[in-house]
Amino acid sequence: MAPRANWKGFLKIAEVTCPVALYTAASTSERISFHTINRATGNRVKRQFVDSETGKPVAAEDQTKGYEAHKGDYIILSDEEIAATVPDSDKTLAVSEFVECANIDTLFLDKPYYLAPADKAAGETFALIREGLRKKNVAAIASTVLFRRLRRLLIRPAGSGLIATTLNFDYEIRSEQQNFSTMGNKAIEPEMLDLAKHIIKTKAGQFDAAKFDDRYEAALAELVKAKLEGRKIKPAGKRPEAKVIDLMAALRESAAQAGGGRKKPAASRRKAG
Structure with a gap:
């Protein structure tokens, strides 16, 4: 069965126009999903919107959107007002510029x-x-109206086709300084750096997503299968707690295992700070 297009329009570069279609490249629909069930009856539970103060159910026709301007104080917006903000779409992926692939920030x-x-x-x-x-x-x-929003997309060649990836806006990316501001610059001993480089070299490989196992999804699938077959599954044991060890000793141990060489004597254990 041929895949269904999410969007159809035109890719436009200067005066060159090409009819194109967008198809989903990544989806979570194959993941195992659960429904909430009434334990007593075995029936599915339906969600119901209730007033946060009165606790009474609110009918669909009485529900509307609101923006919290202050704590507990909402600005009410009608569906018509929100719809009026959606930009008009001409179904055109208009290319504005080209960028070198090496300069693309994957963030x-x-x-x-x-x-x-x-x-x-x-x-x-x-x-x-x-x-x-x-x-x-x-x-x-390129830019276009996609799913009621003006979106920027990065378009790059892939095999016999193209990959179009929607881009986050600048305001959606959090500042790295918020997370890295306390890191500081710490001096690294040359031997430590050499050992780290050796480990990286011996572990060098090619990116292959097929090697990545979703162990949680596999465990869920096995659990569901076991329940269907009336079997019991032994719960997974707890992982051993990580021990605080000397960094140099750990690097030497890792380098020895990665390179198959002789282990160097471990440095004295340092106290955890």
Whole structure:
């Protein structure tokens, strides 16, 4: 069954226009999900909106949106007022600029989509755009109204198609200083750095997402299967608590295991600060 497009429109670069379609590239729909069940009856539980003060149910026609201006004080917004703020869409992915792939900060990458020709007639134009991006090793920055919001997208070649990734806005990215301000610059002993570099070198590999196991999802699947078959599952044991050890000793131990070499004598254990 052919995938269903999330969006259809036109990719526009200067005077070149190509009919395209966006398809979901990453989804959580395959994950195991649960419903809330009434333990006594075995029936599903439905959610109901109630007034936070009176506790009485609120009918759908009496519900509206509100912005909390002050604690407990809300500005009421009607559906019509909110709808009026949605920008008009001309269904065009308008490219504004090209950026070198090496200069893309992955912190701004949001949700990926496959971008493909909308029909067979668009194949040649699509291939021209794709190969142009590939030869110049650049990505295109485009904008369009996507799901009622004006979004910026990063478009880059991938195989025989393109990947269009929505971008976070600058105000959505939290400042790194909020998390790193207390780090400071600590001097690293040369031997420590050499051992760390050795470990990294011996563990070098290629990125392959197929190697990543979702152990929690697998455990949930096994649990559901066991329940269906009437089996009992032994609960997983607790992981041993991490011990505070000397950093140099840990590096030497890791380097010896990674490189298969002889272990150097461990340095004296330091007191945890």
